[in-house]
Amino acid sequence: MEDFVRKTLLFDFYGELLTEHQKSIYQEIVFDDFSISEIAREHGISRQSVHDMRKRCEKMLTDYEERLHLVERFLTIKDHVTKIRDLSEMKDAGSARTPEETMKRIGEIADVILEEL
Amino acid sequence: MEDFVRKTLLFDFYGELLTEHQKSIYQEIVFDDFSISEIAREHGISRQSVHDMRKRCEKMLTDYEERLHLVERFLTIKDHVTKIRDLSEMKDAGSARTPEETMKRIGEIADVILEEL
Numbered sequence: 001m002e003d004f005v006r007k008t009l010l011f012d013f014y015g016e017l018l019t020e021h022q023k024s025i026y027q028e029i030v031f032d033d034f035s036i037s038e039i040a041r042e043h044g045i046s047r048q049s050v051h052d053m054r055k056r057c058e059k060m061l062t063d064y065e066e067r068l069h070l071v072e073r074f075l076t077i078k079d080h081v082t083k084i085r086d087l088s089e090m091k092d093a094g095s096a097r098t099p100e101e102t103m104k105r106i107g108e109i110a111d112v113i114l115e116e117l
Numbered sequence: 118m119e120d121f122v123r124k125t126l127l128f129d130f131y132g133e134l135l136t137e138h139q140k141s142i143y144q145e146i147v148f149d150d151f152s153i154s155e156i157a158r159e160h161g162i163s164r165q166s167v168h169d170m171r172k173r174c175e176k177m178l179t180d181y182e183e184r185l186h187l188v189e190r191f192l193t194i195k196d197h198v199t200k201i202r203d204l205s206e207m208k209d210a211g212s213a214r215t216p217e218e219t220m221k222r223i224g225e226i227a228d229v230i231l232e233e234l
Binding site: 013014016017067068070077078081082084085088089090099100102103104106107111113114117 | 194198199206207216217219220223224227
């Protein structure tokens, strides 16, 4: 997965477990694209502190995912649901399924998702 | 939602954020149905400690959900996927949809899920 997408997902899922201070600095660096110097000046802390904070937040978010695997679970579900959506539009390339067969296949994928939930 | 189901979901999602000690005691009380006296004896701690630990774990798990809402997100997805599964089996009571109409409806629900993911 692209690094930026991974960071966005981790922050979306676990960002609320950071402190407000950590969240705002991490957001400014990673998503708002401020420079380390700008953030250091704005918050009245050293550039090293900004750098450390970024590393620390990244480690926290990664650690949460290593324990909980919730981003991973969501992504698996997303793949399955995308497949259902494509099947519902008959985009299943090369297949000559009847609508009835397609519905059966959709039901099977839905069952797989429900087992994983 | 039934209290036991709620506790099971919270523990399933966030249990790994408890310490091993907390996890094992919480599991014994809530899921393995041991008595507080039995657990106190087994772990060599007071009955009050077991009671406090249970309360503390419950609060931690509830707090995680209040911040992250991931159980809630999963349950919403589960409802949608159940609806897709039922539609795929033509269980949509009272409807006289054609297979094509049903597939269109399935595609719409899949889109709603994908927007939420």
